[in-house]
Amino acid sequence: MSGIEHNTVPDPAAAAFELRKTVVMVGMMGAGKTAVGRALAARLGVPFLDSDAEIESAANMSIPEIFARDGEKFFRRKESQVIGRLLNEARGVLSTGGGAFLSAENRKMISERGASVWLNADLDVLWNRVRHKDTRPLLRTADPRATLSGLFEARVPFYSQADLTVVSDGDAAIEEMVDRVIAALLTRPDVLRRI
Template sequence: MTEILHKTVVLVGMMGAGKTAIGTELARLLGVPFVDSDDEIVRAANMSIPEIFARDGEAFFRLKEAQVIARLLSGPPGILSVGGGAFLSAETRTRITGLGISVWLRADLELLWTRVRQKTSRPLLRTANPRQTLGELLAERDPIYALADLTVDARAEYSIAEMAGQVCAALLSRPDVVQSAPYAGGTDGSAPAGTAGRAGSGAAKAQPPPRGEPDRPQTPSAGNERAAPRNTTAGAPARRNGGAK
């Protein structure tokens, strides 16, 4: 069995919730393209996010973020991780509801802080007391993230692979988004490259769970925080969506 994705799955939630890491893994499990709105903005601007905030301001970043998300949502179904502030825009939320499905990766302050504390790449946390700032943002934003279609709880003890499996399981409750379909490929019953068989049941166990590490310290000028090869549209394995949307 494999899965057919009908709509883009948009991962939302606070900085450090794991949207980028889990989105990457989820896309790999489902064998669909992965995109991250922050990466797209960084690539288009050829500047890091702190550089964009410093030179052009947050309002400009938010404008670009909304535009990039609109463009990505109009493409074929895949996994889209968005920056933590993106879902605050009512216009973006409406677009996501119309063209995709939102999944909130819900995490508490302690977990978020563990994940973001060592890194300087998030300009909103460049304050005198970044932990307090993170807590204030969390309190302001949680009621808005709660508007998402699905919620998956992030816990410190869940690896990235386990979290991706949890998201798969939640998505399987929505046949309008993800459908299990018989695999019509090889004769040996094995899944095609880039798939993890039936998501949700065994997806998280299909690979040894690579425990993610908290962000490492990095200079702001280092630009894009994710240097590893990504499962991007260009490099994605063949889709099994049948173009459905």
Template sequence: MSEKEHKQALAEAAQSPKLHKTVVMVGMMGAGKTAVGRALAQRLGVPFLDSDHEIETAANMSIPEIFERHGEAFFREKERMVIRRLLEEERGVLSTGGGAFLAEENRRNISNFGVAVCLQADLEVLWNRVRHRDTRPLLRTADPFATLRDLYEKRVPLYQQADVSVVSDGSSTIEDMVDRVLEALRARPDVLEWK
């Protein structure tokens, strides 16, 4: 990093709001939790945490491999443990897997240690984002669209319990989405202190 870039980063950090609680990105697969979460963390000058990445690192295998070898129940237990640890250890922006917010214990831990920000995207937007990827073990079915639709219908009511919701319409840039999240969090001084 050049001296000019370093000075610019310091100036941006000085203008950034102070984070009091971890911002936890929740929502369906393909909603943009990781991309928006990473950009939000950078904008706030805080660590970016990814529960799926942490699980893969601890297990020394990919999420699809974990599902294949040990099943979804095993994965969900590891996910619960990792999310709790990340919430307790470090304040930042945490991206979670699509199913993480379904577990009552995860919702309670997120409520106790952070704020849940749900990225809401409609089914067509999600399908356009995930249909060409083979990294979604829950979509490895005979009819992946029908599976995604079923997951969407079951999960949306639980996602509505998030503290904050932001629409991910499929046409906005990541930076636009970060702006939307920050704007939604302006009403939460317990999460972000604006200077």
């Protein structure tokens, strides 16, 4: 099974845009990378790709199971391989795991072959979105909110190196977020242009 979703129903307005590079969604867990990325792909009429889903499919295990069995270092190596492969496939929208953009190798690869969009959500928004989920291996700690806060502080300097930044606040509906991402992408005609 591939991480590309071919059953995405294209938006009738998709014909109005030409995607020239893969858009790579980066940011913290809970920022909305998958939900916004999937809706953006539908709006643009392009494939949606998810590096975490692709890794899970290839390993036939969940991300928490991979972390538990093989460790984070192994997972990060596989993640880089998968991102590289997905960037070479059809242009589309690629959602990455929260730690993917911390790797200099991944940032370079994404910059050369795609365009990164940081969904920048504040800590309270992120906590409200992830606190009831048990699918986040890095938050399986005695104080998950403090852990999330530490990850946030450590990762923001990396995310801020993304090609484009779009604010992801708690009140914005997914379609509004897609509008914001498209507006940001249109400032980069090498990535997206109206036709």
